[in-house]
Amino acid sequence: MRSRIIAPLGGTRGIMGEQLNPAQTQEILHIEGLTHDGRGVARHAGKTVFVSGALPGEDVGIRLLRSHPRHDEAAVTTIVQASPERVSPLCPHFGACGGCALQHLTPAAQLAAHARRLEETLRRIGKSTARRWLPPVESAPWGYRSRARLAVRREPTSGAILVGFRREESAHLEPLEHCPVLVPALAPLPAELRCGLERLSGPAIPHEIWLAAGDEGIGIGFCFRQTVGEAERAQLQALGAALGAQIGFGTQASREPPRWESPPPQLHYSPEEGTTLAFAPWDFTQANRVVNRHLLSSVLELLAPGPEDQVLDLFCGIGNFTVPLARRAAAVLGVESSAQHLDVARENARRNGIGNCSFERADLFSVEGVAALPRNRYRLAVLDPPRAGAAAVCKQARALGLRGIAYVSCDTATLARDAALLREGGFKLQGAGVLDMFPHTAHAESVALFTR
Numbered sequence: 001m002r003s004r005i006i007a008p009l010g011g012t013r014g015i016m017g018e019q020l021n022p023a024q025t026q027e028i029l030h031i032e033g034l035t036h037d038g039r040g041v042a043r044h045a046g047k048t049v050f051v052s053g054a055l056p057g058e059d060v061g062i063r064l065l066r067s068h069p070r071h072d073e074a075a076v077t078t079i080v081q082a083s084p085e086r087v088s089p090l091c092p093h094f095g096a097c098g099g100c101a102l103q104h105l106t107p108a109a110q111l112a113a114h115a116r117r118l119e120e121t122l123r124r125i126g127k128s129t130a131r132r133w134l135p136p137v138e139s140a141p142w143g144y145r146s147r148a149r150l151a152v153r154r155e156p157t158s159g160a161i162l163v164g165f166r167r168e169e170s171a172h173l174e175p176l177e178h179c180p181v182l183v184p185a186l187a188p189l190p191a192e193l194r195c196g197l198e199r200l201s202g203p204a205i206p207h208e209i210w211l212a213a214g215d216e217g218i219g220i221g222f223c224f225r226q227t228v229g230e231a232e233r234a235q236l237q238a239l240g241a242a243l244g245a246q247i248g249f250g251t252q253a254s255r256e257p258p259r260w261e262s263p264p265p266q267l268h269y270s271p272e273e274g275t276t277l278a279f280a281p282w283d284f285t286q287a288n289r290v291v292n293r294h295l296l297s298s299v300l301e302l303l304a305p306g307p308e309d310q311v312l313d314l315f316c317g318i319g320n321f322t323v324p325l326a327r328r329a330a331a332v333l334g335v336e337s338s339a340q341h342l343d344v345a346r347e348n349a350r351r352n353g354i355g356n357c358s359f360e361r362a363d364l365f366s367v368e369g370v371a372a373l374p375r376n377r378y379r380l381a382v383l384d385p386p387r388a389g390a391a392a393v394c395k396q397a398r399a400l401g402l403r404g405i406a407y408v409s410c411d412t413a414t415l416a417r418d419a420a421l422l423r424e425g426g427f428k429l430q431g432a433g434v435l436d437m438f439p440h441t442a443h444a445e446s447v448a449l450f451t452r
């Protein structure tokens with residue numbers, strides 16, 4: 001442990017924009033690691049200190065933000081010794097906006113950190129190590145993200161409209177004009193939408209705006225707390241037309257998912273040559289289309305479905321894996337909890353001339369939902385759950401008669417937990433690797449193959 005106390009420095013903001021308490025004593029700490037959410041990790045006085053804005057290997061001046069019984073939270077005030085992997089963040093909103101946590105680290109080092117974390121978490125929590133580590137899949141660092149959810153707020157005093165991103169679990173909205181991780185068709189929309197909303201004549205404004213880009217064209221979903229009147233709709237339709245976007249309206253009264261009044265999906269993307277999938281701005285699609293193509297090839301290569309195989313595609317969404325799997329396998333069953341996604345998936349199978357896949361609605365987080373799946377008919381499965389993971393499926397994978405599972409994960413911790421469950425069921429971790437689906441953010445995408 002290397003740390004010492006020095007005299008306080010001035011200033012009321014850390015380098016990540018946090019509010020600092022000038023009365024706090026300034027210290028210099030040596031940063032030993034990086035948390036999953038991009039904070040440096042140091043040890044001081046027998047406690048772990050999470051330091052936002054700090055990178056492994058650095059010596060940094062810090063100020064304490066919050067103290068907890070077993071750890072402290074701090075912010076960087078000065079960098080005494082910088083990491084060779086430190087770069088200047090491109091975006092002026094870095095630190096204040098909730099979107100990116102790692103813009104101060106080179107993209108190569110970000111990906112290496114995700115790969116180390118995958119290996120370490122699988123070993124520690126999953127009690128597993130892969131027989132083969134797949135080469136990490138890189139992404140273009142900017143202009144890669146093809147969907148986003150913007151928050152909207154009206155300033156109570158000035159009446160000004162703010163459009164931007166909200167930090168996770170925080171009410172703070174960082175107003176943006178332009179977002180450099182969004183694909184070029186979406187990047188300038190925060191400012192353009194703000195200008196358009198300022199011209200609305202009625203009092204109602206959406207609280208969220210969902211954006212998505214297809215291979216051609218963009219879509220915008222305006223989500224309101226209550227149903228909006230015809231006059232506002234007409235104005236927003238006109239705004240959408242001026243921006244060249246397909247428009248939809250949603251209502252979200254509480255924390256429930258919004259209810260969208262769906263016109264038929266008019267955006268399209270291609271997960272592989274020869275397959276085109278339609279979707280609406282509010283449907284789940286993988287955020288990075290280029291990396292999605294690599295993800296699909298990894299899944300197909302790892303699982304290697306042949307013309308005799310029947311395959312389960314669990315958490316199938318709009319058919320991103322289902323349709324390509326059905327081109328190679330005897331039959332595919334796509335399972336999903338969203339009726340809206342299933343409708344789109346069925347239509348996607350039909351429009352691609354696929355006759356050997358079917359779809360079922362089920363809650364795959366529930367033991368009963370999984371237990372109702374057919375047993376011993378499907379030997380191969382793709383699992384692509386949300387961040388909560390797929391514990392109920394993994395507990396019953398053996399009983400279902402599965403022999404090979406390609407697990408696509410957007411949360412390393414739940415993947416590792418599920419790897420332990422699969423291990424108990426007699427599955428072995430054959431291969432695993434990371435994909436840079438969301439450069440600069442703390443999120444890591446990974447894929448793993450388990451066989452029994």
Ligand SMILES: C[S@@+](CC[C@H](N)C(=O)[O-])C[C@H]1O[C@@H](n2cnc3c(N)ncnc32)[C@H](O)[C@@H]1O
Nearest residue numbers: 315316317320336337338363364365384385386
């Ligand atoms: C990460 S997305 C994957 C979608 C698809 N595989 C793809 O690549 O586009 C997870 C999917 O799980 C679905 N989902 C969420 N909770 C679920 C549940 N409890 N049971 C079944 N599906 C669920 C979501 O609707 C979403 O489509």
